Amino acid sequence: MASKVRKAIIPAAGLGTRFLPATxxxxxxxxxxxxxxxxxxxxxxxxxxxxxxxxxxxxxxxxAIEDFFDVSYELEDKLERDGKTAMVENLxxxxxxxxxxxxxxxxxxxxxxxxxxxxxxxxxxxFAVLLGDEIMIAREDQETTTKTLTxxxxxxxxSTVAMMEVPESEVSKYGIVEGEKNSDGTxxxxxxxxxxxxxxxxxxxxxxxxxxxxxxxxxxxxxxxxGKNGEIQLTDAMTQxxxxxxxxxxxxxxxxxxxxDKLGFLQANIExxxxxxxxxxxxxxxxxxxxxxx
Numbered sequence: 001m002a003s004k005v006r007k008a009i010i011p012a013a014g015l016g017t018r019f020l021p022a023t024x025x026x027x028x029x030x031x032x033x034x035x036x037x038x039x040x041x042x043x044x045x046x047x048x049x050x051x052x053x054x055x056x057x058x059x060x061x062x063x064a065i066e067d068f069f070d071v072s073y074e075l076e077d078k079l080e081r082d083g084k085t086a087m088v089e090n091l092x093x094x095x096x097x098x099x100x101x102x103x104x105x106x107x108x109x110x111x112x113x114x115x116x117x118x119x120x121x122x123x124x125x126x127f128a129v130l131l132g133d134e135i136m137i138a139r140e141d142q143e144t145t146t147k148t149l150t151x152x153x154x155x156x157x158x159s160t161v162a163m164m165e166v167p168e169s170e171v172s173k174y175g176i177v178e179g180e181k182n183s184d185g186t187x188x189x190x191x192x193x194x195x196x197x198x199x200x201x202x203x204x205x206x207x208x209x210x211x212x213x214x215x216x217x218x219x220x221x222x223x224x225x226x227g228k229n230g231e232i233q234l235t236d237a238m239t240q241x242x243x244x245x246x247x248x249x250x251x252x253x254x255x256x257x258x259x260x261d262k263l264g265f266l267q268a269n270i271e272x273x274x275x276x277x278x279x280x281x282x283x284x285x286x287x288x289x290x291x292x293x294x
Contacts, residue, residue: 005150005212007121008051008128010042011114013059013105018260027062029132031265034272034279037068038259041137042130043097045254048138049146051128053099055121057114060104069100110231116221124215126153129234131209133260135268138253145252149212152186152250159217159241162210163187163249164256171196174206175235177249179242187249189242194227194235205249207235208256217241 016028023031029039046054056065072091079088105117115129128146138144143151145162152160163177172195179189193201211234220237227233241247255271258264270287273279 003126003154004050005126005128005153006051007053007055007125008046008130008146009055009057009115009118009122010039010046010130010132011057011105011111012039012062012065012132013057013108013114014132015059015108018262019265025061027064028260029062030064030068031259033135033259033265033268034276038135038268039065039068039132040094041135042132045136045138045144045146046128046130047097048144049128049150051098051146053101053121055101055103055118057103057105057117059108066100066102069095069097071095108231109226110229110233112221112224112232112234112237115234116218116232119218122215122218126159126212126214129211129213133258134209135257135259136208136210136252136254137257137272138255142253145210145254145256146212148250148252149210152248153212153214156248157214158246158248159211159213160186160248160250161189161212161238162208162252163205164208164251165204166206168198168204171198171201171204171206174208175238176201176203177205177207178203179249182248185251189238189247189249192235192238192242192247194233207249210252213241214245216245220244 012029016023019028030037033041043054058065076088076091101121103117105114130146136145149160149162176193176196177187177189178191178201179187182188217237220240224232224236227236238247257268259268273283
């Protein structure tokens, strides 16, 4: 039985250029899905999987993220005096979700480098990686995607990553895994390709940004030479890991939104609003009326 996965790394150092000018002063991870920053959905997913320590890999001008998970004395005092105790309790719940640890990524050297920045905190322990652009919503009766991966890791001792099938036209947008199917539906990975061209692979199994690794991945990242755009690619280290102790890929049940894409971000807002108790009825009525005009 492998060690429990108690730590997670969330890379949050990107500039959010696809959402400029909004992200000039607001971290993209703090852009709201309805009334909650997208990062909160990711942190809650990790916590539901048993994660206790969350390491945020941040760049400059991202202090709003740290502030969000800290105490806001003035705000909480005002809410208390106004009798809005439910709001105060929600704020306190958020800051007590997990131990939030911030590390500065001083140079934008790629996802692999961002993960490597977490090594001083993670050490040799297994850990999860959750990308901030990906929102995965699991029902209360479903496993979160991170929980599915930690379960596989803890039962097999093998690093395990999430995979999903994509059409051929979208293969070049993702890291792609190649390998052989196991009897339990997982994939025994033998190769990982970063955003391949249409003739580079026949696989349609894409990486949607959820991973659980043993500490062994750090050594491969340390030895990985910069690849595309002069960045250290996580996918290169994953291939080395697959050839070493082994790497699995698993499907997942949760709904997934690409919140780093404008359309994906809007889809997440609309669908989550349709489940919001204060908005669902009015929004549904509005959308039906809008559809009749189109």
